[in-house]
Amino acid sequence: MNAVETDVLIIGAGPAGLAAAFETASRGLQVTLVDESKSMGGQLVQQTQVLSSLPSIYQPMCGFELAAHLSRQLEDFEIRYLLGHRVIGFYKDGSVGITDEKNVFPLRAKKTIVATGASENAIAFPKWTLPGVMTIGAAQTLMNRNFVQPGKNAVIVGSSDFAMDVALQLSKVGVRIRGIVEKNTGVKANGTEKVEQVRKIGIPILLNSSIKEARGIGAVSEVDIQQGEDIWTEKVDLVCVDGGRSPILDIFYQLGCSFGHQEELGGWVPQYNNDFQTDCENVFLAGNAAGISTQGALLVTGMLAGINVCAALGAISKEAVEEGKQSLWKELESIETRSNLKVWQARNQHIEKFAHPVLKDQFIS
Amino acid sequence: MDKSTIICRCEEISLEEIVEVIANGARTFDDIKRLTRCGMGPCQSKICNCLVAGVIHEQTGMEFHQIPLPRMRMPISPIKLETLATNSTTFSSVKSVLDEVELEDGKVK
Numbered sequence: 014m015n016a017v018e019t020d021v022l023i024i025g026a027g028p029a030g031l032a033a034a035f036e037t038a039s040r041g042l043q044v045t046l047v048d049e050s051k052s053m054g055g056q057l058v059q060q061t062q063v064l065s066s067l068p069s070i071y072q073p074m075c076g077f078e079l080a081a082h083l084s085r086q087l088e089d090f091e092i093r094y095l096l097g098h099r100v101i102g103f104y105k106d107g108s109v110g111i112t113d114e115k116n117v118f119p120l121r122a123k124k125t126i127v128a129t130g131a132s133e134n135a136i137a138f139p140k141w142t143l144p145g146v147m148t149i150g151a152a153q154t155l156m157n158r159n160f161v162q163p164g165k166n167a168v169i170v171g172s173s174d175f176a177m178d179v180a181l182q183l184s185k186v187g188v189r190i191r192g193i194v195e196k197n198t199g200v201k202a203n204g205t206e207k208v209e210q211v212r213k214i215g216i217p218i219l220l221n222s223s224i225k226e227a228r229g230i231g232a233v234s235e236v237d238i239q240q241g242e243d244i245w246t247e248k249v250d251l252v253c254v255d256g257g258r259s260p261i262l263d264i265f266y267q268l269g270c271s272f273g274h275q276e277e278l279g280g281w282v283p284q285y286n287n288d289f290q291t292d293c294e295n296v297f298l299a300g301n302a303a304g305i306s307t308q309g310a311l312l313v314t315g316m317l318a319g320i321n322v323c324a325a326l327g328a329i330s331k332e333a334v335e336e337g338k339q340s341l342w343k344e345l346e347s348i349e350t351r352s353n354l355k356v357w358q359a360r361n362q363h364i365e366k367f368a369h370p371v372l373k374d375q376f377i378s
Numbered sequence: 379m380d381k382s383t384i385i386c387r388c389e390e391i392s393l394e395e396i397v398e399v400i401a402n403g404a405r406t407f408d409d410i411k412r413l414t415r416c417g418m419g420p421c422q423s424k425i426c427n428c429l430v431a432g433v434i435h436e437q438t439g440m441e442f443h444q445i446p447l448p449r450m451r452m453p454i455s456p457i458k459l460e461t462l463a464t465n466s467t468t469f470s471s472v473k474s475v476l477d478e479v480e481l482e483d484g485k486v487k
């Protein structure tokens with residue numbers, strides 16, 4: 014079977030993928046955009062919180078508004094949309110296998126931008142596999158995308174900015190939050206305003222604490238919370254765990270990319286240079302896959318990957334590339350130093366280390 | 379976490395089982411996988427990967443950057459064999475394990 018040909022294959026239609034699609038399609042490149050979801054915008058679709066620290070050209074807006082905006086700006090271009098399609102792997106000849114759940118067909122791209130995003134990390138405690146225990150993102154999806162109230166009484170494990178956002182949203186739809194459990198001595202969220210809001214509506218934030226055990230028959234019905242010497246029981250039907258997020262790496266692994274470890278970027282991250290190009294010449298990356306960051310930064314990394322792919326395919330003048338790269342890197346610095354300085358430093362360190370990757374074939378076993 | 383805590387929910391592998399194989403010398407996710415089936419269920423280690431790395435770190439003191447990723451194979455997510463085979467115009471015959479066994483008088487040599 015002959016492979017479908019395209020200039021640019023973008024895997025993932027979240028903020029980074031859509032931003033990269035605009036940069037490449039608007040410069041006349043033939044773009045194929047694949048996402049397993051039938052809708053565009055990735056995780057933005059269920060985000061009703063206002064996104065802070067967007068690039069300067071954007072007004073503050075909610076996630077779903079940003080998703081709509083990013084999709085709309087692609088309307089003028091001829092993009093091959095493969096929504097509801099999954100990448101299943103790569104063939105020996107370099108083509109990618111894509112399925113629409115009925116067929117598998119090969120596609121060959123000159124350049125690939127991998128924007129597969131992040132997955133949420135689990136937190137284990139006795140009986141964490143009971144129904145009713147879910148990630149914080151799953152609770153938000155149930156509530157905002159499927160319009161299902163995920164429970165009536167909840168505890169949240171973890172105190173990131175995202176956990177604060179979802180705590181406020183859950184309260185708004187009538188879920189009583191019995192507490193936010195944080196194992197460390199301080200709240201993880203950087204947004205002090207949101208933490209204040211959470212406290213103000215009466216949600217206790219429990220530091221130095223953890224879930225000792227969950228119980229229930231067929232579904233979670235209570236949890237034991239431990240804070241220092243104290244242990245008490247809360248009756249809950251929902252436990253939202255926020256274990257942080259890590260880049261989704263399967264596709265990079267299949268492509269033979271090398272990885273480096275950066276705690277602040279979410280653990281193992283593909284190696285890349287300041288053109289957002291991996292050690293595989295034709296593979297670029299963007300978004301959370303290049304290190305966990307804020308939505309504003311994800312957009313900028315998508316734009317950077319897009320511009321650099323245009324440069325590699327000769328679709329943009331050298332001056333325009335340099336100018337674009339410089340202003341986008343400035344934007345990225347401004348966003349990340351403002352929202353999370355450690356991420357910015359880790360990203361730079363990660364790029365610095367690109368010249369000295371960890372043993373490339375350490376995973377071959 | 380007590381020792382009965384499930385780490386791999388797909389294959390229902392407990393903390394105790396993982397600690398045991400680490401005590402016997404397992405150091406990577408793939409070591410643990412081969413010895414316990416941890417990570418061999420439908421999610422293909424997408425959920426337990428970070429938990430297992432945490433256990434290795436706690437038990438051995440190895441830093442996270444010293445603990446390699448599990449091997450990630452095709453297909454990236456589960457797919458029906460029927461879907462995978464569609465559009466294949468030529469099927470090569472599947473070599474069975476038995477083809478490799480040499481027989482003599484109907485018995486394995």
